[in-house]
Amino acid sequence: MSVVIVIPARHASTRYPGKPLVELRGATGEALSLIRRSWEAAQEVSGIARVIVATDDDRIRDHAQGFGAEVAMTSTAARNGTERCAEAVSALGLSPEIVVNLQGDAPLTPAWFIEDLVTGLRTDPGADVATPVLRCSGAMRSELIADRVAGRVGGTTAVFGHDRRALYFSKEVVPFSAQDYGQSDPTPVYHHVGVYAYRPAALAEYPTWDEGRLEQLEGLEQLRFLERGRRILCVEVEARGREFWELNNPSDVSKLEAMMQRMGIA
Template sequence: MSVLIAIPARFASTRYPGKPLVALKGPDGEKTLIRRSWEAAMAVNGVDRVVVATDDARIRDHAEGFGAEVVMTSSACQNGTERCAEVAAALPGFDIVVNLQGDAPLTPAWFVEDLVQGLQADPEADIATPVLRCDGRALNGFLADRRAGRVGGTTAVFGVGGRGLYFSKEVIPYTGRVYADDEPTPVFHHVGVYAYRPEALKAYPSWPVGPLEQLEGLEQLRFLENGRRVLCVEVTARGRQFWELNNPEDVPRIEAMMAEMASLG
């Protein structure tokens, strides 16, 4: 099956304007967030094409400068899924379209590979998205963010066969206890990557924004609110730390994670 990865990137972020062009210092020097996200996409096996999807000339010029292919999309896109739908319309013929969000440079290649394999193996699923079981360290980080009034990671709950039940920026399910840093927990971090079947992706922009999507600000809830099957694919970190860049405070956290991964080889 042919696979396209689209990396949505917009300059006018409400919480963090200009986020795709923010520089991140790593063991390999200083590179922008969008470049590190593109490099993460290029490391995925079994992908036929990788493009950056943006409506901003500054992001386009920068991305083309480091060798990325860019597809210009409408400024009316409300989220990355709508932006990916425009890419799929402009570049038809792919069996699976992957949305690797431009704020997730630490996404391991096997997350995307496992995701594509999961969608291929479940013909009833309309989209697939990876979930990562939190250890105590990650869960405590989520809880600390919420206590401080920051939007941290998204959590997911799912049923038999990995069928997604709900996604939230709150920490769900409620656990009622404290976990040690290296202890597994029943909370799953939703990793902001999606693999769509083209038909579901084409239909998505035609659906109105529902109350749950509006409240949570989570684009994947539109699929659930319209009765589509969302497959949650459990992935493993293999010792890697993972975090999206949601707020300016996340920059030193991600830089520290990159340094830690480099020290582990």
């Protein structure tokens, strides 16, 4: 049964135009683009049939093909990464068991996050989508809160039930807790890792739905599934000593580069 990874990438980001081509310097000092680092992260995942960069921009296409990536050109009409993944799968005539959306701004995503995600979706036949969540330490929770206080859109948090089915996702830090936490203490906050595994039928249906009210308010594409009553499985993953952050704002470049230095990522 085949699993394909699609990496959606657009140049005209509202918050950070040209983000996929921004360069990050690793531990060796080599500067590689964000999209290349995301593609290389996808290559480390076991059991993957194909890795495809999906874009509507010629600059990203040319750059990605230059380092050996397979590229699917999509329209400018795609409203988010999920719609772009759906369009790429349709355009290429693919019929995989599972489609993984590895967003192009998450190059520090470890391979086991995606492997655990695929396993989770395979073992829960009632789920339409699966996505990873990472339990926040006190330090990570404080970073998320600091971003919001400063008016920055940082990470997304997830709230789920006892069956691990998602209840809500937010750019606010939820759930609220008045408790104080030490730097290394586990907290009730879960950082949503921006990766999705879809069943093809759910992915194909997604672009046919209008944007939901909550999706528009939060700017979170996965809320469209919840607003349509579709089930999202939250798969808790382990950091195993790895640091994780997504590149959402220009200020995140130095943060990611510092993490790569500490982890020895070239």
